[in-house]
Amino acid sequence: MAKQYETVIGLEVHVELATKTKIFCGCSTAFGGAPNTHTCPVCTGMPGSLPVLNKQVVNYAMAVGLATNCTITQYCKFDRKNYFYPDNPQNYQISQLYLPICRNGYVDIETSEGKKSVGIHEIHMEEDAGKLIHDEWEDCSLVDYNRSGVPLIEIVSEPDMRSAEEVIAYLEKLRMIVQYLGVSDCKLNEGSMRADVNLSVREVGAETFGTRTEMKNLNSFRAITHAIAGERERQIELLETGQQVTQETRRWDDTKEYSYAMRSKEDAQDYRYFPDPDLVPVYISDAWLQQVRDNQPEFREEKMARYKKEFDIPEYDIGIITDSKHLADLFEETVAICGQPKKVSNWLMGETLRLLKEKNMDPEDICFSPQNLARLIGLVDSKAVNSTVAKEIFEVMFAEDIDPEKYVEEKGLKTVNDEGALRKIIEEVIAANPQSVEDYRGGKQKAIGFLVGQTMKAMKGKADPGMVNKVLKELL
Amino acid sequence: MDILAYSAVELSAAIKAGKVTAVEAMEAVFARIDEKESTVNAYVTIDREQAFKTATITQEKIEKGELTGMLAGVPVAIKDNLCTEGIRTTCSSKILENFVPTFSAEAVLNLEKAGAVMIGKTNMDEFAMGSTTETSAYGVTRNPWNTDHVPGGSSGGSAAAVAAGECFFALGSDTGGSIRQPASFCGVVGLKPTYGTVSRYGLVAYGSSLDQIGPLTKNVADCAAVLEAIASHDTKDSTSVERKDTDFTTALIDDVKGMKIGIPRDYFGEGLDSEVKDAVFAAAKTLAAKGAVVEEFDLSLVEYAIPTYYTIAAAEASSNLERFDGIKYGYRAASYKGLHDMYKKTRSEGFGAEVKRRIMLGSFVLSSGYYDAYYLKALKVKAMIKKAFDEAFAKYDLILGPVAPTTAPKIGESLSDPLKMYLGDIYTISVNLAGLPGISLPCGIDTKGLPIGLQLIADSFQEKRLIQAAYTYEQTYSKEMR
CATH class of the missing domain: 1.10.10.410 (Arc Repressor Mutant, subunit A)
Known part of the structure; x- marks a missing residue:
């Protein structure tokens, strides 16, 4: 009988934090500036410049740590990770190795197999690198340091996942937490959330782990799912044919659906980590920690429970609405104005989701205000417009957040009651x-x-x- | 009166009194530069035009009463590892031969605010690595007392410029003795402040946890005035300390009665030149005669200071110097194939031998498998050295000893045996490891006609004690010498 294999997966997830300024200087983190316009001597590694820690980064990292049941390291430090590459202006990245800010946490996930806990080994703070652009025409490389120094946290899981489904559930859970905290946009395809997959296989029942590989460049859930399946198969085939898995970093090519080796353990770099002498240790007082704890928002599970108690709407609707913090906020704010949870829910569940899907948008991209949605509900209630006209108005509102009352007036859409x-x-x-x-x-x-x-x-x-x-x- | 005979503070007073102008002071300095610089080579870059332009503007401001500080109108030389906006800053390295900073170091800005006028940038050991100013890519600096000898280092250009009258005072940086030792070799006053007192923003880093900027001056009063001007709390430097006691000139008091001074026996052992030893002991006796309580004691761990220092400083330097890669600024090799070849050739051609030696040493002590055995152990010893000083300062107000085992060696004698050169730092480096303030001031001249330096060390934030004791000693010494 053929051997049965188990996949063992651990994740390293980078989340770009949505602070206004960079981690070690006052430059803007905004996207889309002309190359090297959001830069200063610090984030371009000019001689004599020095880093100064942005406290908000610590707040955000702590908030994620608390939400993932981590222990906060109240005396933590930054270390330098030394490696030469042009996107890294100092040729060292300021990160945390020896005393990361959060350790020993977990999150609960749910899959078709049931509920389980995924351990968080650590969360550390670090800076992002710049971007290299290769100019094929001029045959030269250009570097843009606008992203250099943008704050990141890296969430390192324990090797607790056993399937792509668990991996996706874990990532969804992290995304939900980060989104509810408002510390990041958390978009996989835009790079504000990036996942590296560490994967090994072993025979079912084996006590020790097999040799793992690390896969990079996974920028969608689809890519992650395919890469896991592909890598599992590749490793099993190696083992079945009497070969060994090499510990190495592999890059996933999503168009070819194939991964290739980037570097093996033998030529792995020695990063010569050591505490950054330019930064003082971060001492997190009990009061500071408590302040962050007190400011934690209501997370999804608590929100769902409250909705069930407070609003007479189907559980299914509650699930969908709370799936996005933005949608949930919109729901609550609109209900607060018009007092009609059922009707608000219907607009969100029906027309809103339909248009989101049609326009391939995320709930976070919704632009209309709770005030205007409440006004539209009011117009229907007072029979000023009928439901067909209301849907037409909604579509315009969805696109440009118009005031439906004014719109009805201007376009003469009032129902004729004569x-x-x-x-x-x-x-x-x-x-x-x-x-x-x-x-x-x-x-x-x-x-x-x-x-x-x-x-x-x-x-x-x-x-x-x-x-x-x-x-x-x-x-x- | 000969303008160059003024101290910095005296010159500023004379300018404010209308006896002399800032422009005349600059003319006197440049006359001396024209006379001496071809032999001494204290400067890497001199900006004559800018110096006179600024002197003229400064003079106007002084006349209008806009500038009233103790250093207003005084020509100053800046060590070439301090960034100066628009003026090239080379660190005496080929790799930064054309580097022009976009901003000025905080200490330089503080001097500008005080009305001091920059003459140019002084020569140094490449990236402040060396004890003789011979590792500069721009030629050796010669000791004005005897041009066959080195001026010390790494702030050798600054010390020589002050000694030769090519400026009225200078800024240096001190990572393991780089202000105090050249001050000693050139017969001037040099002070390394408590770590965190002067902002490091704009100082091209060598050993970040040890580097401090400080003054090199003609006398103790100037030293206090310059320190007062450059000390500041700077939010751009995370290691900068907020101090309320930076009115250092208030400590210029001729009195050491009851001050407790400890002399570490460990500083007078093997390797110390007997003439230096005698001069330093004589200085201790002078202070005792003025009422200080002087006694000998054992300061432990002295022999561990050198290996500890060279481990930590080299480790930090190996990382700090990674940014010099030919990508963004500075020198880039003329021909190369691909990125890694460019890195290799640029750094091989751009850095000198001593810098390469320390990069290799530092990379080694940080590499995987050696980190615990070397770097981490060095940090532990550093903490123990600090503790040894804490114990000493529980008993004494000051520690007194030599600055260096010998007076200035001849040019060419030191570099062939780097280990011997490193051993010359024995009395200065533990001060950096412990983050303490230390001052070097003249206390004699040996039979070769070269100056001997006296070192006083105080507990953290006790610069005023240093200044008071140094000032008191200087009063007697100056009288004897004149």
């Missing part, structure tokens, strides 16, 4: 459609639908369907 005018139109519709009238009178109840439709068309949609039905039945 029964006299309606009666006149309906009389014309009846006159123009004798066949349908006859069918209805002959007992075909469905025929009235056609007549309602014709009336709405003649009214350009601005009629209350209830009133149309009522008047139609009277006249027929």
